[in-house]
Amino acid sequence: MPFRARTAIFRWSLHTVPYRIHHHQPHSLHSSSSFIPHKFTSLAQTQVYGESVETSDDDGFLSWLERKAGCRISSSLSIGKSSYGRSLFASKAIKTGDCILKVPYRVQITADNLPAKIKSLISEEVANVAKLAVLLLIERKLGQGSQWNPYICRLPWQEELHNTIFWNESELEMIHRSSVYWETINQKSQMERDFLAIRPIFECFSQSFGDITYKDFMYACTLVGSRAWGSTNGLSLIPFADFVNHDGNSEAIVMSDDDKQLSEVISDRAYAPGEQVLIRYGKFSNATLMLDFGFTVPYNIYDQVQIQLDIPKHDPLHKMKLELMQQYFVPSRKNAENLEHSWNIFTIKEVKWPKGKGKGLPQSLRAFARVLSCTNRQELDDLVVEAAQTDGRLGRRPLPDVNKEIQAHLMLSSLIGQLIEERSAAIMSLEESSNSSSFCVRVPVRRFMAQDLLRGELRILNSAFTWLENYCLSST
Numbered sequence: 001m002p003f004r005a006r007t008a009i010f011r012w013s014l015h016t017v018p019y020r021i022h023h024h025q026p027h028s029l030h031s032s033s034s035f036i037p038h039k040f041t042s043l044a045q046t047q048v049y050g051e052s053v054e055t056s057d058d059d060g061f062l063s064w065l066e067r068k069a070g071c072r073i074s075s076s077l078s079i080g081k082s083s084y085g086r087s088l089f090a091s092k093a094i095k096t097g098d099c100i101l102k103v104p105y106r107v108q109i110t111a112d113n114l115p116a117k118i119k120s121l122i123s124e125e126v127a128n129v130a131k132l133a134v135l136l137l138i139e140r141k142l143g144q145g146s147q148w149n150p151y152i153c154r155l156p157w158q159e160e161l162h163n164t165i166f167w168n169e170s171e172l173e174m175i176h177r178s179s180v181y182w183e184t185i186n187q188k189s190q191m192e193r194d195f196l197a198i199r200p201i202f203e204c205f206s207q208s209f210g211d212i213t214y215k216d217f218m219y220a221c222t223l224v225g226s227r228a229w230g231s232t233n234g235l236s237l238i239p240f241a242d243f244v245n246h247d248g249n250s251e252a253i254v255m256s257d258d259d260k261q262l263s264e265v266i267s268d269r270a271y272a273p274g275e276q277v278l279i280r281y282g283k284f285s286n287a288t289l290m291l292d293f294g295f296t297v298p299y300n301i302y303d304q305v306q307i308q309l310d311i312p313k314h315d316p317l318h319k320m321k322l323e324l325m326q327q328y329f330v331p332s333r334k335n336a337e338n339l340e341h342s343w344n345i346f347t348i349k350e351v352k353w354p355k356g357k358g359k360g361l362p363q364s365l366r367a368f369a370r371v372l373s374c375t376n377r378q379e380l381d382d383l384v385v386e387a388a389q390t391d392g393r394l395g396r397r398p399l400p401d402v403n404k405e406i407q408a409h410l411m412l413s414s415l416i417g418q419l420i421e422e423r424s425a426a427i428m429s430l431e432e433s434s435n436s437s438s439f440c441v442r443v444p445v446r447r448f449m450a451q452d453l454l455r456g457e458l459r460i461l462n463s464a465f466t467w468l469e470n471y472c473l474s475s476t
């Protein structure tokens with residue numbers, strides 16, 4: 001499941017672990033540390049262990065898929081609805097270590113299922129997500145005539161999706177302080193490019209498939225991004241497995257076994273009958289969850305913040321610093337994909353031990369601040385000499401002049417302080433607007449997501465600020 005970028009990384013890429021048993025990661029285009037209680041809808045509910053599970057014609061889905069696969073897929077799960085949409089529930093007691101579902105590759109949907117005449121027309125440059133989206137659109141158009149119809153007709157409608165790509169301008173304004181804002185813009189541009197590459201094919205087959213619009217394509221890409229997994233089998237939609245919802249604290253993940261040609265989930269805990277079964281899609285921050293999956297969690301241990309540092313234009317050493325930064329601050333490969341200036345963008349995570357134990361702020365960010373704080377050529381030359389004499393990296397050691405070292409870190413805390421103020425103001429304005437009523441269900445949902453995102457970012461910035469304060473104090 002996937003799309004993504006900081007101020008821009010477009011993640012149509014897969015996150016696959018190359019073992020014999022592959023951990024699937026939802027092809028990324030939320031969970032709290034405390035378990036979130038799930039609400040259930042009211043249709044045909046049965047009381048089981050104090051929780052209510054909706055039973056519906058979804059029961060017929062599993063038997064349809066098992067007939068198609070020619071084998072048992074799950075004897076311990078049933079489909080129902082929770083506040084997270086369609087969900088899987090324990091239909092009997094599940095023990096830790098039980099295999100709760102096995103979906104053979106032959107009933108998974110990959111771009112290989114595209115009709116040959118269409119596949120041959122799609123350029124290699126088109127992302128796999130987009131190829132799979134084309135397949136979904138074709139199957140949807142076929143309606144009852146599609147061999148995948150029981151699956152396709154159970155996928156959520158566009159109106160149910162809250163991925164930021166569907167947010168209007170005023171909704172996006174709520175998160176314009178966060179890198180998700182730019183990631184959303186980038187994701188849209190990438191999708192537009194893919195649509196332009198694919199449109200001529202839709203036009204060729206318009207008699208069979210009718211008119212397919214950019215909006216249809218966006219919707220299909222988002223479905224794929226939020227529910228396909230990457231493995232050696234390619235990017236695959238895994239019917240039934242993709243009805244399971246996410247808990248960032250769960251240790252259960254979708255894995256694939258190439259020898260047995262199937263994907264499976266092993267339970268990481270015991271479940272009583274009727275309990276919703278959850279897995280972890282990945283170690284995703286709220287930024288990723290809202291961009292690629294259309295939801296957030298109130299407290300996300302994987303949250304992070306992107307910080308951009310610039311060399312002031314008026315700095316007399318601007319040119320020399322720029323050259324050094326470009327030479328020494330090589331962006332990670334992941335960032336390099338899309339960020340034009342990614343050498344000056346840093347990711348910070350929550351600093352767990354603000355008083356100094358464990359990891360503090362990223363070394364690369366602190367090194368960058370040390371370079372920025374240099375006020376003459378000699379200081380910069382000294383850093384270059386030191387890099388050559390040590391591990392080749394610039395500014396990794398504290399500056400010999402303690403005052404300069406403190407100054408570099410004060411500069412960082414001033415920047416972070418500013419980001420804290422911006423986030424705090426944005427959160428306050430969201431809290432104020434949450435008192436105004438809305439006729440539309442969508443708006444409060446998205447406002448909650450924006451609040452989760454910004455509160456998580458604020459928590460991280462505060463931890464970084466405290467760490468910097470302690471560092472400066474202990475250096476004096």
Ligand SMILES: C[S@@+](CC[C@H](N)C(=O)[O-])C[C@H]1O[C@@H](n2cnc3c(N)ncnc32)[C@H](O)[C@@H]1O
Pocket residue numbers: 030031083084085086087154155156226227242243244245246247292293294295296
């Ligand atoms: C792989 S699908 C899971 C099945 C989905 N609920 C459905 O109705 O088909 C992923 C989607 O489920 C929803 N979802 C999963 N985990 C969630 C959670 N912890 N909180 C809110 N929504 C969640 C999001 O809409 C997400 O994009």
